[in-house]
Amino acid sequence: RGGGWSTVSNWPVGIFVAGSSISALNGIYVKVENDNTLAHPGIMTWENTDSGWLISNVDSRGYDALGHMPMEWLLIDEEGRERFALEGGAYLPGCCESWKHMHTLNRPNSDRGRLQAGDRVKFRDSARGISAGDEGTVTVVSPRYPRVDAPIRWRREDDQEPFQSPAWQLEWVSGPAPFLPNEEEEDLDGSAGGAGGGGLGSGGGKGGGANRGYSRAVEDPNREADEDELPWQVVSIFNEGTMEEIRERKQAFKDEMRAANDLAAKRHLKAANNVKNIAAPDGGSGGGGSDGG
Numbered sequence: 001r002g003g004g005w006s007t008v009s010n011w012p013v014g015i016f017v018a019g020s021s022i023s024a025l026n027g028i029y030v031k032v033e034n035d036n037t038l039a040h041p042g043i044m045t046w047e048n049t050d051s052g053w054l055i056s057n058v059d060s061r062g063y064d065a066l067g068h069m070p071m072e073w074l075l076i077d078e079e080g081r082e083r084f085a086l087e088g089g090a091y092l093p094g095c096c097e098s099w100k101h102m103h104t105l106n107r108p109n110s111d112r113g114r115l116q117a118g119d120r121v122k123f124r125d126s127a128r129g130i131s132a133g134d135e136g137t138v139t140v141v142s143p144r145y146p147r148v149d150a151p152i153r154w155r156r157e158d159d160q161e162p163f164q165s166p167a168w169q170l171e172w173v174s175g176p177a178p179f180l181p182n183e184e185e186e187d188l189d190g191s192a193g194g195a196g197g198g199g200l201g202s203g204g205g206k207g208g209g210a211n212r213g214y215s216r217a218v219e220d221p222n223r224e225a226d227e228d229e230l231p232w233q234v235v236s237i238f239n240e241g242t243m244e245e246i247r248e249r250k251q252a253f254k255d256e257m258r259a260a261n262d263l264a265a266k267r268h269l270k271a272a273n274n275v276k277n278i279a280a281p282d283g284g285s286g287g288g289g290s291d292g293g
Contacts (some may be wrong), residue, residue, distance in 0.1 A: 012236035019232030052078035071196035118176025
């Protein structure tokens with residue numbers, strides 16, 4: 001029976017990616033809450049269950065997205081660095097050469113990752129008590145889990161007034177600052193920052209902070225785009241049951257691999273002990289001679 005076309009009017013519950021030479025990019029992505037530690041507001045986001053990489057459909061207002069669309073697909077690594085971009089406007093992400101290496105798009109600061117304490121920032125828009133262009137210094141970055149609406153705490157330069165904002169309301173200027181006020185401050189609502197939070201010198205990586213060099217570029221702007229790094233297989237999954245089945249099969253495979261590795265390690269240790277016993281069958285090496293007479 002021949003195939004046909006159908007209209008998709010909703011986001012997939014999961015996405016399977018394979019074929020990239022970047023192993024952390026491959027795997028199963030599940031739909032999660034949007035990550036407000038990222039540079040662009042997310043419309044919908046999926047997270048790799050193993051590596052923490054993200055596939056995010058973002059609101060691209062404020063920059064010139066591929067195809068001049070109001071939204072864009074981004075592949076973002078575990079440190080929040082934008083690695084690949086794909087033209088938006090559809091519920092499903094494409095694959096292969098439709099994804100573009102970020103370093104070929106000439107977008108400043110896309111490889112800097114998440115904001116960190118000490119970064120100097122500029123407020124993009126106006127809000128209550130803040131004007132567009134107000135500058136300040138990031139003091140604390142809340143951990144990525146659990147998700148919060150305004151994970152970036154910063155102080156305005158002019159009057160040291162504290163604010164909390166999502167990262168996409170702030171434009172990175174420079175960093176880190178040479179001096180910061182006391183970082184052991186409380187949240188604006190009076191509660192202390194959560195454990196594992198991004199204080200001075202720490203980031204908001206999965207399960208803890210990830211240190212980042214401010215001058216380090218993940219991509220050499222002069223190198224050719226390596227097609228082997230592209231996601232050559234992207235499969236959208238719409239059925240929750242199918243998604244759960246895939247996750248269970250993957251977990252079973254990981255358990256089998258772990259058991260096989262444990263067995264191999266035990267056999268290696270047993271073989272090593274046998275070699276020792278052969279070398280010294282009486283429990284000693286270089287045995288002493290008979291008593292002198």
